[in-house]
Amino acid sequence: MRIRLDKVGDEPFRWSEKETIAVESMERPDLLGLTEVEWSGSVAKAPPGYRLLATLRYGQTLACGRCLKPCESRVESEIDLVVMVNPPPPMAGEVRLEESDLGVLALASEELDTDPVLREQIDLNIPMSELCRPDCAGLCPRCGADRNETPDCCAEQSVDPRWRALADLKPS
Ligand SMILES: [Zn+2]
Ligand SMILES: [Zn+2]
Structure with missing residues (x-):
């Protein structure tokens, strides 16, 4: 989905969509399966930029880190990003506390492609090592x-x- 930020008015732009993401395109060998991703969210003006808030719901199948058996789990996660178009480069010595506290997405144009945002979130939700059960004997x-x-x-x-x-x- 592509959102034209310059078309976002005083009312936030809202969506509720289902996206299909090919599991192979995630390039995570431990990720064996991914259901349709249901997500809804909004982009609102938040001068000097915008704020993107979204909720994702989907199912993932991961290989157990010890026995390689597929383990299914449901994932629900939130995205909270500040979106800046052409943000000015930081001044020398300026401490950008805000940016380290909040996720900031810097764009070169007014067009926000949500696909990389969605993929990054899915990637972040994959644990370092999934186990089918805590005492898996492998x-x-x-x-x-x-x-x-x-x-x-x-x-x-x-x-x-x-x-x-x-x-x-x-x-x-
Ligand atoms: Zn296991
Ligand atoms: Zn044996």
Whole structure:
């Protein structure tokens, strides 16, 4: 969606849309699936710029960081951005506290393309490591089996090295 900021009048521009984002285009290998993104929001004049407020709702499927099983979750998140068109470069020594406190989106023209904003938000909502459950046992490093389902897959072959050392000490 593209919003012409110069057309935003005294009343904020509002929308409520559904967007489809191709999961492959997100370039996040851990993201296996993405539902339609429902989002609604507004852009209002907030001199010297504008303010964008939006709420996103969607479902994501992520690979478990240990066993790689797909885990589905619902996401609801908020966007709150100050939009500035051609913001002046900071003066020497000027501390831009406002910009570090609030998210600021600097644009080169009066046209706001919401696609990158939406994508960035989805990207930010992907956790560093998703787990299917907090105690996920992961995959067996020896045979690759899911240890949650077959905890003893390689039990026979793996001999605790401490026991092996004791066995060597025993006179034969
Ligand atoms: Zn898992
Ligand atoms: Zn195994």
